[in-house]
Amino acid sequence: MDGNRSWRHPGYVAVLDLVAARAGLLPPSCPPAAMDGIDRAMARAGLADFDAYLARLVQDAAALDDLLVELTIGETYFFRTPEHFDFVRHEVLGDLARRRGPEHVVRMWSAGCASGEEPYSLAVLLLEEGYGHRMEVRGTDISRAALARSHLASYGEWSLRGPQADRMRPFLNLEGKRYVLMPEVRERVRFGYLNLAEDTWPSALSGIWGLDVIFCRNVLIYFNRPTIEAVARRLHASLAEGGYLIPGPSDPPLYEHAPFESILTDWGVVYRRPVTSDAPHPRSRPALTPPPLPPVTPPRLPRPAPPLPAPPVPPAPAASSEDLDGARQALTRGDWLEAARRAGALQEDPAAAARGVRALANLDAQAAVRACAEATTRHPLAVELRYLEALLLMGLGRLPEAERATRQALYLEPSLAVAQLMMGHLLRRQGDPVGAARAFRTAESLCATLPSDTPVPLADGDRAGRLAEVARAERLRLEAPEETH
Numbered sequence: 094m095d096g097n098r099s100w101r102h103p104g105y106v107a108v109l110d111l112v113a114a115r116a117g118l119l120p121p122s123c124p125p126a127a128m129d130g131i132d133r134a135m136a137r138a139g140l141a142d143f144d145a146y147l148a149r150l151v152q153d154a155a156a157l158d159d160l161l162v163e164l165t166i167g168e169t170y171f172f173r174t175p176e177h178f179d180f181v182r183h184e185v186l187g188d189l190a191r192r193r194g195p196e197h198v199v200r201m202w203s204a205g206c207a208s209g210e211e212p213y214s215l216a217v218l219l220l221e222e223g224y225g226h227r228m229e230v231r232g233t234d235i236s237r238a239a240l241a242r243s244h245l246a247s248y249g250e251w252s253l254r255g256p257q258a259d260r261m262r263p264f265l266n267l268e269g270k271r272y273v274l275m276p277e278v279r280e281r282v283r284f285g286y287l288n289l290a291e292d293t294w295p296s297a298l299s300g301i302w303g304l305d306v307i308f309c310r311n312v313l314i315y316f317n318r319p320t321i322e323a324v325a326r327r328l329h330a331s332l333a334e335g336g337y338l339i340p341g342p343s344d345p346p347l348y349e350h351a352p353f354e355s356i357l358t359d360w361g362v363v364y365r366r367p368v369t370s371d372a373p374h375p376r377s378r379p380a381l382t383p384p385p386l387p388p389v390t391p392p393r394l395p396r397p398a399p400p401l402p403a404p405p406v407p408p409a410p411a412a413s414s415e416d417l418d419g420a421r422q423a424l425t426r427g428d429w430l431e432a433a434r435r436a437g438a439l440q441e442d443p444a445a446a447a448r449g450v451r452a453l454a455n456l457d458a459q460a461a462v463r464a465c466a467e468a469t470t471r472h473p474l475a476v477e478l479r480y481l482e483a484l485l486l487m488g489l490g491r492l493p494e495a496e497r498a499t500r501q502a503l504y505l506e507p508s509l510a511v512a513q514l515m516m517g518h519l520l521r522r523q524g525d526p527v528g529a530a531r532a533f534r535t536a537e538s539l540c541a542t543l544p545s546d547t548p549v550p551l552a553d554g555d556r557a558g559r560l561a562e563v564a565r566a567e568r569l570r571l572e573a574p575e576e577t578h
């Protein structure tokens with residue numbers, strides 16, 4: 094490849110153009126290092142020819158992942174930037190307890206978690222604060238190698254170099270020269286692959302919705318401007334009302350891309366999704382009047398998909414904002430049935446009931462599960478409601494119940510590809526890789542029977558070609574012997 098080693102060689106330029114398009118990355122700040130990285134990734138792919146390598150990158154998501162690892166840095170450590178964790182401890186948890194009550198399960202996401210130190214630090218913070226099982230912490234990254242290290246949870250001294258890293262020590266066992274995290278913390282964090290630059294989230298399937306706290310630190314620095322704008326809008330849409338987004342100290346500003354409140358602190362800015370019925374945070378600058386933006390706040394659950402089969406009655410209108418306020422008030426009183434009624438989840442028409450369940454899910458996932466169970470009793474043959482129930486239960490970590498609801502959906506509609514895909518995720522997470530691979534294979538072949546740009550039923554606009562690719566990648570991960578997750 095030496096003959097090609099000019100930064101302006103069309104091969105390198107084309108590889109970086111593709112990386113910009115697929116992962117939203119800026120041109121590299123250090124071209125020689127990036128060229129070395131591309132050379133290494135091409136060698137691992139067994140290819141020396143740029144055209145063949147570009148074709149591989151287009152076809153094979155794993156090859157693109159492998160390249161991205163070369164072009165970004167997975168640097169991190171426990172309790173990095175301690176002010177952020179102090180802010181969560183002193184301000185966020187109290188605010189959540191006041192607004193959501195003592196039973197609220199706190200939902201946190203580390204977006205771009207690298208080798209896991211950040212989400213594990215969040216889990217330890219919540220354990221220290223007595224949250225026990227009242228937490229859901231997720232870590233996602235584009236690097237499968239980093240995710241494998243997160244799963245392994247075995248760290249060197251270097252991960253403990255921060256000033257507050259000692260907080261981790263009670264939860265680490267020294268094994269030789271490595272510190273291995275205790276199951277007590279490991280079990281609290283779920284990891285998964287997510288490319289922030291892709292429009293696949295927020296999504297209930299991955300649990301990325303209705304979040305109380307998002308740490309998205311030291312990732313946006315890699316992105317070009319259109320990607321930053323799109324990611325800012327999706328981060329906003331992934332937060333629950335009153336949820337907080339904590340960026341890294343050098344990350345680009347986000348307040349102009351989505352209607353965040355900006356909270357100014359001595360050490361930097363924190364963003365918040367405003368609570369419509371609440372006074373602003375005492376230190377917040379109100380959300381800017383949004384500049385002309387593409388639509389923000391996509392629903393946190395999939396939009397109603399083409400009905401299966403088409404309902405015989407005209408669709409009922411979605412819940413009005415007055416109804417949603419009524420639902421919110423009913424939830425505050427603990428009256429989930431009234432909340433379900435106000436949101437529309439108890440409507441006669443199953444498609445309208447499904448829309449009501451989605452609206453309620455954006456207010457309170459637990460209430461939405463109850464409403465959905467009630468709606469499925471009224472409409473036992475409605476596939477969409479069964480699938481929605483499964484999605485919600487999975488989002489709440491109630492996996493065996495989610496599996497049961499998925500089986501019911503598949504009993505009613507065996508060719509429902511999204512349900513096969515969900516079954517794959519559920520079985521894998523419950524320790525059945527063989528069953529999971531089978532479900533992913535079925536999802537893949539169901540999608541492959543459709544023209545690739547056909548929207549897949551109940552898939553929130555996802556097309557058959559893309560879902561087939563997702564199912565295939567999941568299956569290959571399970572079948573690859575060296576993969577650990």
Ligand SMILES: C[S@@+](CC[C@H](N)C(=O)[O-])C[C@H]1O[C@@H](n2cnc3c(N)ncnc32)[C@H](O)[C@@H]1O
Pocket residue numbers: 116117162165166167168169170173204205206207208211233234235236239287288289290309310311312315341
């Ligand atoms: C510097 S690390 C940040 C780790 C941690 N958030 C922290 O601040 O300590 C950046 C991480 O972003 C991940 N990353 C880069 N591009 C990404 C993308 N498009 N989607 C998701 N993660 C990405 C990289 O794989 C890397 O693990």
